[in-house]
Amino acid sequence: MLDLTTAQRTALEQNLVARRLFLWVDALGLDGVTPDPAGFWTDAGDVEVEGRVYHGSGSVIGFGALTFVGDMTIPGLSITLTGIDFDAEALVRGSTIAQRPVELKTGLFNPDTRELVGPLIPRFRGRIDDAEIVTPEAGGQSRIVLTCESASRVLTLRRHDTRAQGPAHDRDPDDDLYRYTALQREKPIYFGRKAPR
Numbered sequence: 001m002l003d004l005t006t007a008q009r010t011a012l013e014q015n016l017v018a019r020r021l022f023l024w025v026d027a028l029g030l031d032g033v034t035p036d037p038a039g040f041w042t043d044a045g046d047v048e049v050e051g052r053v054y055h056g057s058g059s060v061i062g063f064g065a066l067t068f069v070g071d072m073t074i075p076g077l078s079i080t081l082t083g084i085d086f087d088a089e090a091l092v093r094g095s096t097i098a099q100r101p102v103e104l105k106t107g108l109f110n111p112d113t114r115e116l117v118g119p120l121i122p123r124f125r126g127r128i129d130d131a132e133i134v135t136p137e138a139g140g141q142s143r144i145v146l147t148c149e150s151a152s153r154v155l156t157l158r159r160h161d162t163r164a165q166g167p168a169h170d171r172d173p174d175d176d177l178y179r180y181t182a183l184q185r186e187k188p189i190y191f192g193r194k195a196p197r
Contacts, residue, residue, distance in 0.1 A: 005118040007106055017108040022120055023060045023079060023126065024052060024103045027095035038091045041107070046187065048109065048121060055087045061143070063104065063124075076149045077124050079104065083133060083142030092144050097128045102148050126150040 004012070011017045014035035021042045029036045039054035041047060042061075047054050064078035079102075081088040091097065130147040164182065166177040188195075 002121055004121065008118040008121075009108065011108060011117045016110055016112070017117060018045075018111045019092060020107045020109060021060045021105055022054055022105040023081075024105075025095075025097060026028070026101040027091060027097045028064075028100065030094065030096060032096050038087060038095070040085075040088065044063045047053050049116060055085075055179065058082070071123070074150050075150045076129065077104070079127065079148060081144040081146070081147040083135075089133075089193055091132060093132050097131055097146075099127050099129070101151075102126055102128050102146070124150070126152075133158060 008017075019112040025038050027036045027038055028034060037052075038051050040060050041056055042058050043056050044058070045056040047056065050197045060079065061082050062080040065092050068184050081091075083089065100112045102125075103122065104124040108117040110117055111116065117191045118196045128146050132145045132147075134140055134145060165176075165178050168178045
């Protein structure tokens with residue numbers, strides 16, 4: 001269930017909203033160090049929302065289904081940008097986007113006042129796994145397809161850290177939880193009976 005404000009719920013109930021998508025990519029420059037973020041939204045002109053500038057012209061032309069599953073699989077998301085948009089092409093050809101953070105949000109606008117109703121609603125957060133520029137046949141539509149992996153995938157990573165003093169001190173020099181782990185391994189434990197004398 002989406003976390004909506006009272007104003008957003010009221011506007012939806014009264015059918016007084018127009019939905020727009022907002023895409024933000026925390027890209028880096030080609031040097032891999034300099035921040036070079038880019039934002040897109042599905043309408044005309046540039047707009048500043050929550051301190052970020054999103055470029056208009058309907059650049060975000062579609063995205064795959066946002067699926068929610070009950071098992072341990074973590075689905076990704078496919079985001080499609082138009083390939084003829086200068087800003088979209090500059091993002092893919094002129095920036096480092098591999099494994100960079102990406103966010104997709106929904107904005108609710110009042111069509112009469114053209115004002116945003118409440119904050120943007122988060123829909124997906126993750127990292128860009130792959131980018132493909134699709135060159136069409138003559139007369140076709142050029143597009144850029146971003147394949148994104150959910151930020152939740154980090155929960156499935158196996159850790160190489162062990163329950164020992166060294167890795168604990170790497171995280172926090174004052175962490176002494178595993179101080180006696182190495183010694184305890186050599187000491188026998190007698191469950192349900194007394195230790196022999």
